[in-house]
Amino acid sequence: MNIHPLGLGVIDLEKLGYKIRLLRHKRALTQQEIAYRTGISTPHISSIERGERQPSLEYAIRIAEALGVPVGYFADNAEVSTLPDAESYQGIVDMPGYLQSFITRESAQPYLAMAHRVSRLDETDYNMICAMIEIMAQRKRLKNFTDIEI
Structure with a gap:
């Protein structure tokens, strides 16, 4: 089995x-x-798709951007069935750069997964989650306030 590390774990080519x-x-x-x-030759793209060549991290990022997905979708633990449809990412190119940068970072994946889960909740559960987050934020602010020495 050919494998290639993309900074996301090991990738099966x-x-x-x-x-x-x-x-x-x-x-x-x-x-x-x-x-x-992507600026990558067609034969090179073809050989990557056949698993014959390993893309550099730069090429993997370019391909991910061309397809409108974070490079993390190429990781082994990202199931093929979870790959988004075109509609899911059609607005990504219109997003500000800082959001595009955040979305494509491996460290953002847990937050994006949680946001996706929250987006599927009904309105009552969504409002409850928002209220719980606000309570936790208030507790943190209060704790920080009480930790100040006078």
């Missing part, structure tokens, strides 16, 4: 290529379009 190809098809993009968007 065949799975990586499969995920890229699957997502490219979901986006109705050709290898030539991905090559144009």
